[in-house]
Amino acid sequence: MxxxxxxxxxxxxxxxxxxxxxxxxxxxxxxxxxxxxxxxxxxxxxxxxxxxxxxxxxxxxxxxxxxESQNCMAPLPRAFQWADGSSYVNHVELVRKARNAEMPDSFWHDPLMYQGGSDDFIGPCDDIVMCSAEWGIDFESEIAVITGDVPMGVKVQHAGEAIRLLMLVNDVSLRNLIPAELAKGFGFLQSKPATSFSPVAVTPDELGDAWKDGKVHLPLRSSWNGNLVGQPNAGVDMVFSFPQLITHLCKTRNVRAGSIVGSGTVSNKDAAKGYSCIAEKRALEMIATGEPLTPFMQYGDSIKIEMLDKNGKSIFGAIDQSVVEADGV
Structure with missing residues (x-):
């Protein structure tokens, strides 16, 4: 459905x-x-x-x-909760390696997760409105699930039963604001503006055999300014499945119907699959040359995020957005 x-x-x-x-x-x-x-x-x-x-x-x-996708809001225009994980540890490892930071071993068995703003999601074709292009505007292509009610302490083998729908995500990040925020020791706030989601949310059965072990085994395509820059397989190198992410979220709390749980930036160890965010591309450049070469998004840039089935048909419709300057800035 x-x-x-x-x-x-x-x-x-x-x-x-x-x-x-x-x-x-x-x-x-x-x-x-x-x-x-x-x-x-x-x-x-x-x-x-x-x-x-x-x-x-x-x-x-x-x-x-x-x-018509342009007439859509996010499937859930506002949600009781938006919790975004970081299941693709390769992405985290690359970004930390680029700044010569050691990655704790715990990241491989204890998921990273933050709570984002859930009161003002934007539609799949709505503009990404920014007050400054100096903030380091970046797209992040992800997958998310919408849950039903999930009890505190749910076991992994039962957490998947609460998954109602799946969506694609553009978890916009402002990379130049992140370091100062994280240095405060209290997590993201200003560096995570409004998130956008695919036009359509689908039940897991719509994915057929691509939905297995709580993961989506299909490439996630990101096209920046009309150029395909990444198509990593979302089922490959996903260290924590969606049931594991839900279990992590529910360790100390109940989760209510309409909560959204994100996968984090989809990333494969095979660099030939490209990237799902500019930060990862810049990290690879830092590792190779000592400096990042690819700029972040500017006003007028566009990003399209889409997933196709094995027959080349769009499953969720496309997130297709442009970056624009806020009025009066």
């Missing part, structure tokens, strides 16, 4: 069911007005959405219309 949220002037948008080929959609307000409402009563509402999805794919849905 594929779900999206259309802009309708409200904070939480209008829930729609989207056809598998992403060409048509149907409003789901007779079933659930918003995605959060569906998540709050998933076992009752999901089967009804599934029936509408089947009718839509069969061409039998009443009042279907053309689906």
């Amino acid at each position: 594929k779900l999206a949220t259309l802009k309708d002037g409200s904070r939480d948008g209008q829930l729609v069911v989207v056809a598998r080929d992403l060409k048509t959609a149907c409003i789901a307000d007779g079933i659930a007005p918003t995605l959060q409402r569906a998540l709050d009563d998933w076992n009752f509402i999901a089967p009804q959405l599934g029936e509408l999805y089947d009718r839509l794919n069969a061409g039998r849905a009443v009042n279907s219309f053309e689906f």
